[in-house]
Every structure is written in structure tokens, then in C-alpha cells.
Amino acid sequence: MTEEQAVQFPHGADIGVRGTGATRAAAFAQAAAALAASVVEPATVSPIEVVSITCSAPDDRLLLCDWLNAVIYEMAVRRMVFRRFEVSLQGQSLEGRAWGEAIDPARHAPAVEPKGATMSGLKVAQARDGTWVAECIVDV
Amino acid sequence: MDRSRLRRVSPNEWRIDPLGAMRVPAVIFADAALIDGMDDKVAEQICNVACLPGIVEAAYALPDAHWGYGFPIGGVAAFDAAADGVICAGGVGFDISCGVRTLLTGLTRADIEPQKLALADSLFRQVPAGLGSRGKLDLEPAEMDAMLHGGAGWAVERGYGSAEDLPLVEEGGVMAGALASAVSDKAKTRQRQEMGTLGSGNHYLEVQEIVEVTDPAAAAVFGLRLGAIVVSIHCGSRGLGHQIATDYQREMAIAMPQLGITVPDLDLACAPIRSELGARYLGAMRAAINCALANRQIITELTRRVFKHYFPREKLDLLFDVSHNTCKQETHRVAGRARDLFVHRKGATRAFGPGHGELPPELWKVGQPVFIGGSMGTRSAIMMGIGDGEERAFASACHGAGRQLSRHQALKRWHGRQVVDDLAAAGVIIRSPSPRGVAEEAPGAYKDIGAVVEAAHAAGLARKVAMLAPVVCIKG
Numbered sequence: 316m317t318e319e320q321a322v323q324f325p326h327g328a329d330i331g332v333r334g335t336g337a338t339r340a341a342a343f344a345q346a347a348a349a350l351a352a353s354v355v356e357p358a359t360v361s362p363i364e365v366v367s368i369t370c371s372a373p374d375d376r377l378l379l380c381d382w383l384n385a386v387i388y389e390m391a392v393r394r395m396v397f398r399r400f401e402v403s404l405q406g407q408s409l410e411g412r413a414w415g416e417a418i419d420p421a422r423h424a425p426a427v428e429p430k431g432a433t434m435s436g437l438k439v440a441q442a443r444d445g446t447w448v449a450e451c452i453v454d455v
Numbered sequence: 456m457d458r459s460r461l462r463r464v465s466p467n468e469w470r471i472d473p474l475g476a477m478r479v480p481a482v483i484f485a486d487a488a489l490i491d492g493m494d495d496k497v498a499e500q501i502c503n504v505a506c507l508p509g510i511v512e513a514a515y516a517l518p519d520a521h522w523g524y525g526f527p528i529g530g531v532a533a534f535d536a537a538a539d540g541v542i543c544a545g546g547v548g549f550d551i552s553c554g555v556r557t558l559l560t561g562l563t564r565a566d567i568e569p570q571k572l573a574l575a576d577s578l579f580r581q582v583p584a585g586l587g588s589r590g591k592l593d594l595e596p597a598e599m600d601a602m603l604h605g606g607a608g609w610a611v612e613r614g615y616g617s618a619e620d621l622p623l624v625e626e627g628g629v630m631a632g633a634l635a636s637a638v639s640d641k642a643k644t645r646q647r648q649e650m651g652t653l654g655s656g657n658h659y660l661e662v663q664e665i666v667e668v669t670d671p672a673a674a675a676v677f678g679l680r681l682g683a684i685v686v687s688i689h690c691g692s693r694g695l696g697h698q699i700a701t702d703y704q705r706e707m708a709i710a711m712p713q714l715g716i717t718v719p720d721l722d723l724a725c726a727p728i729r730s731e732l733g734a735r736y737l738g739a740m741r742a743a744i745n746c747a748l749a750n751r752q753i754i755t756e757l758t759r760r761v762f763k764h765y766f767p768r769e770k771l772d773l774l775f776d777v778s779h780n781t782c783k784q785e786t787h788r789v790a791g792r793a794r795d796l797f798v799h800r801k802g803a804t805r806a807f808g809p810g811h812g813e814l815p816p817e818l819w820k821v822g823q824p825v826f827i828g829g830s831m832g833t834r835s836a837i838m839m840g841i842g843d844g845e846e847r848a849f850a851s852a853c854h855g856a857g858r859q860l861s862r863h864q865a866l867k868r869w870h871g872r873q874v875v876d877d878l879a880a881a882g883v884i885i886r887s888p889s890p891r892g893v894a895e896e897a898p899g900a901y902k903d904i905g906a907v908v909e910a911a912h913a914a915g916l917a918r919k920v921a922m923l924a925p926v927v928c929i930k931g
Contacts, residue, residue: 325863390586431549431701433524433545434525455862
């Protein structure tokens with residue numbers, strides 16, 4: 316069974332986020348988890364509130380960009396930090412849910428404020444072993 | 456950076472001649488050591504910029520250039536609308552009109568020292584910083600639109616600072632041509648409670664001591680004295696700018712096939728300046744410039760109020776306010792002919808020389824102040840534009856030291872608490888809601904600012920005036 320992973324990788328002044336999973340949807344969810352972890356240590360976040368997010372795009376790469384930008388937008392306007400994500404995909408339409416809580420700067424000690432998902436390093440692909448990878452550079 | 460692709464045309468200028476889809480050469484201003492330390496991606500990205508339609512003369516990378524997205528950070532390119540030139544959201548960046556303003560005081564280090572801790576705590580309490588922080592203003596839609604058209608002038612009308620500040624802000628504090636109607640509701644919602652906030656990452660409010668004056672005549676015009684204290688504020692258009700960039704980059708990426716444009720990197724998604732989409736982005740981007748100018752004006756007033764509490768006679772006059780993520784319509788001479796150009800500066804500061812019509816009369820004798828920001832423990836620099844700087848990179852100079860380590864690498868090497876303690880031992884007080892953020896921004900994560908300043912000076916991009924050392928730093 317493919318292990319789901321949320322990973323950050325170096326990119327100059329910004330941060331790379333990579334999600335992997337058995338499905339495209341799982342990889343998208345894990346990419347968002349990596350994004351959330353670039354902001355706060357996940358263990359400090361209680362997943363007590365859920366936010367629904369929908370988006371659609373002409374192709375997989377733009378859909379990943381839209382999804383991560385939607386998560387960034389919800390973080391900003393709700394002043395929330397997130398820990399866990401679920402995604403379901405129907406073609407190029409995405410329905411997602413994000414669990415987290417209102418930010419408490421003293422407890423969460425947020426590191427950076429994501430500004431937006433960039434398009435240069437966008438990657439949505441399936442490896443030979445069937446694992447899906449969703450990858451993006453986030454400007455912080 | 457691999458030097459084999461570069462042709463050295465002077466000690467501080469390297470050229471990549473047009474190859475493949477490049478329409479103009481790529482030029483990198485740096486000394487040999489900075490070139491060797493630059494990522495190869497800088498060359499790749501600046502060559503990609505050279506492929507864009509309507510680009511004029513060359514695509515430039517400045518001494519602090521580093522790997523960005525689309526454009527390198529520290530990239531400059533100008534486009535001619537009449538030659539099907541484009542406007543590129545990624546060539547401005549997410550933090551539209553991020554910039555620095557510096558305030559003058561009559562104080563010395565000796566005046567500040569006894570109050571340093573209390574001053575740091577007060578500034579940290581009064582100037583919202585970090586993720587999730589909110590300003591005291593909550594802008595209703597009509598007021599949001601007024602701010603997007605009024606810039607720093609809007610803030611002054613509401614009691615933040617004085618009208619005397621405005622001539623000392625680029626564009627006189629109000630960017631003409633802003634279109635609030637071109638800004639999405641999402642962008643406005645994101646900004647609603649973010650006016651007067653610093654943000655996070657490399658943004659800061661820093662109390663600094665002038666520790667070196669290299670051009671006494673220019674320093675005198677700027678009001679800089681050796682040993683004096685100044686305050687520098689580095690931030691931008693906050694969530695509004697981030698969302699405008701997000702919205703338009705996506706729209707341009709989707710529209711490009713219909714517009715007949717192909718680019719080597721999707722973060723160079725662009726639209727003709729003379730298209731409906733290009734005009735709309737230009738209007739929205741100009742609105743974001745006004746947001747940034749208003750934001751720094753509000754923070755200026757919050758800072759003045761704190762200083763007034765400790766030093767009642769201090770007014771904190773504004774030296775100047777410069778933006779370093781913009782696209783501005785300017786006239787430049789190219790091959791002896793004046794041309795109307797749209798100059799993209801991403802992580803680059805405008806550096807007009809003496810007598811330029813865009814400068815206020817008090818700066819005509821010298822040139823535009825250029826602020827090059829450090830990182831908590833490192834020095835910052837004040838330079839000035841020079842007359843023949845117009846011939847290089849469309850009167851542009853660098854904006855910071857530029858990172859040498861990624862955030863990831865910095866986190867592995869430093870702990871935030873230790874960085875704060877080490878800097879305190881060195882006399883620099885840091886206040887931040889985020890130890891992890893401090894570690895990611897540790898001074899050692901950045902290049903040697905001295906080398907960047909020397910290269911900019913030697914390349915003729917700008918001239919050294921003074922160096923500043925941090926005393927108190929509020930980090931987001």
C-alpha cells in the first residue's frame with residue numbers, strides 16, 4: 316500500500332511542498348498538509364473546526380495551484396491554521412475539507428505567512444509504482 | 456553559477472548573448488565572487504525573461520539576484536506597449552509594492568540604549584506582526600476602494616502621518632491609474648483587517664544606528680549623521696497584493712493560448728499591455744501599490760506614537776519610501792531615443808539620479824535614496840541613484856542581501872531562541888511572535904550585504920551613502 320506523505324523541500328527564499336499518495340486526491344490532500352506544516356508544527360493544531368473548499372481548473376497542475384491557493388486564502392481570512400485535509404476529485408473539480416482551529420500566535424508560533432502558490436514547479440504525476448505526486452513552490 | 460555561459464564585459468557585468476527564443480541579451484551585474492555564489496537558476500530565469508514579447512534592450516539581474524519563480528528575485532525588464540510588449544504578474548511578484556521607508560530621528564545610540572527594551576516591547580505591542588495579526592482598521596467596501604485609489608494620501612487624511620510625508624513617497628504617495636474595480640472581492644476580503652500590519656517572513660520594523668557614512672555630502676542632504684538613529688519599515692500590500700497576483704497569474708496563464716503568447720515558464724504568464732486583461736491587471740496592481748503605500752504610512756504613524764511616548768520631541772521625519780516589487784510606466788532613453796516603457800522590478804529598487812523629474816526638489820541635488828535591507832543581525836545600506844545609472848538596468852538597484860541558504864537549510868542550522876539570545880548578547884533586541892520564523896531569517900541565511908553593496912556601487916547602479924546597524928528589530 317502506498318504511504319501517504321507530506322514533505323517540504325528547499326527552494327531558495329520560498330518553500331516547496333510535496334504530497335504523495337495512492338490516488339491523485341490523496342496526493343493533493345498531502346500537498347496541503349505540507350503547506351500547513353510550513354506554517355505551524357502540526358502537533359500544535361487541534362482539528363476542531365472544518366472548512367469546506369471547492370475549486371475547479373482546466374488541468375491537474377492548475378487545479379493543484381488553485382487548491383493550495385484556496386487553502387492559503389482560508390488561512391488568511393479565517394485566521395486559522397490547519398492540520399488535516401481530505402480531497403475528492405471528479406475530473407478537474409475538487410471538493411476538499413480542511414480541519415484546524417483559530418490561530419493562537421503564542422501557542423502555534425507560526426513561522427511564515429504563505430502568499431501564494433506559484434506555477435513554476437507545479438507537478439502532478441503518477442509514478443511507475445502507481446504513487447501519485449503533487450508538488451508546488453509556495454511563495455512565503 | 457556556471458561561468459561558461461557568461462561573457463564578462465566588465466569586472467561587474469556579465470552577459471549572455473541571445474540564444475534560441477531569447478529576444479534580447481541577459482545581463483547580470485555582480486562581481487566574480489557573487490557570480491560564483493549565485494544559483495544557475497538565476498541565469499536560466501533571466502534568460503527566460505529575455506524571451507518575453509516586447510522586451511527592450513536586455514533582461515537584467517542585479518547583484519542580490521537569487522532563484523525566484525518566473526523572474527529571479529532581483530530581476531528587471533522593460534516592455535514597450537507599442538511593440539506588443541507584455542505585462543507579467545510574475546514579474547512583479549506576490550507582495551506587490553513591497554518596499555522600505557526610513558524615518559529620521561535626532562537621537563543617538565546613547566539616547567536609545569536605556570530605553571531599548573521598553574521601546575522594543577512597545578513597538579512589538581503597537582505594530583501588528585506575524586501570521587494572523589490584525590490591524591485596528593476594518594475597511595468597509597467603500598473605504599477599501601477609497602484606500603485603493605488614495606494610497607498614502609488616504610492614510611494621511613485619516614490621521615496617519617502628515618501631508619509633509621507625501622512628497623517623500625514615490626508617486627507622491629498616490630499611484631495614478633489604480634482601478635479598485637479590477638481588484639477581486641477575495642482580495643478585498645483578505646485585506647479588510649490587514650491595514651497597518653507588517654506581515655511575516657523577511658518583513659521588519661528596525662531601529663538602526665548609522666555606523667558608517669561614505670558620502671558625507673549626500674548623507675547631509677538625506678539628513679543622515681554618523682551615530683544617529685533611524686527607523687526602517689519593510690513591508691508591502693499584504694493579503695490584497697498576494698491575492699491580486701494569484702488571481703491574475705491564473706487568468707493570464709489560461710488566457711495566453713488565445714492571446715497567442717507562449718512562455719518558457721508558466722510563472723511568466725503575461726498579457727499584452729494593450730489588451731483588456733493587461734489593462735485590468737495594471738489597474739489592480741496599481742491599486743495594490745496604493746495599498747502598500749497606505750500600509751507603510753499607517754505603520755509610520757504607529758511608530759511615531761511609540762517614539763513620542765519615550766522621546767516627546769522626536770517627530771521621525773520621513774527620509775523616503777521606495778517600493779521594490781512593481782511595474783511602473785516610465786520614460787527611458789534607449790539607443791538615443793526616449794521610449795515609454797513598462798519597467799518590471801521584482802526585488803529591485805528604482806534608483807533615479809540627480810535632477811530627475813520624479814524626485815522631490817529637496818533630492819534633486821543628489822538622487823533617489825535606495826534602501827537595501829539586511830536581516831536582524833546584519834547591516835542595511837542606504838545608497839543613492841546616480842545620473843548615468845539610467846543607462847544600466849533602467850535606473851534600478853538592488854533591494855537586499857539575497858538569501859544564500861534556503862529556509863529549510865536555515866532551520867536545520869539555527870534555533871530561533873538561540874538566534875534571539877545571540878543577537879541580544881551583541882546588543883540587538885529582537886521581538887517576534889515566531890522563534891521558527893527568526894531561525895528561518897537568521898542573519899547567516901543571507902549573503903554578505905557588504906559584497907552586494909560594493910558590487911552595486913562598482914557596477915554604477917547606485918552609489919554608497921551610509922551603512923546602518925540594527926539596534927531593535929520587530930519581525931513578523
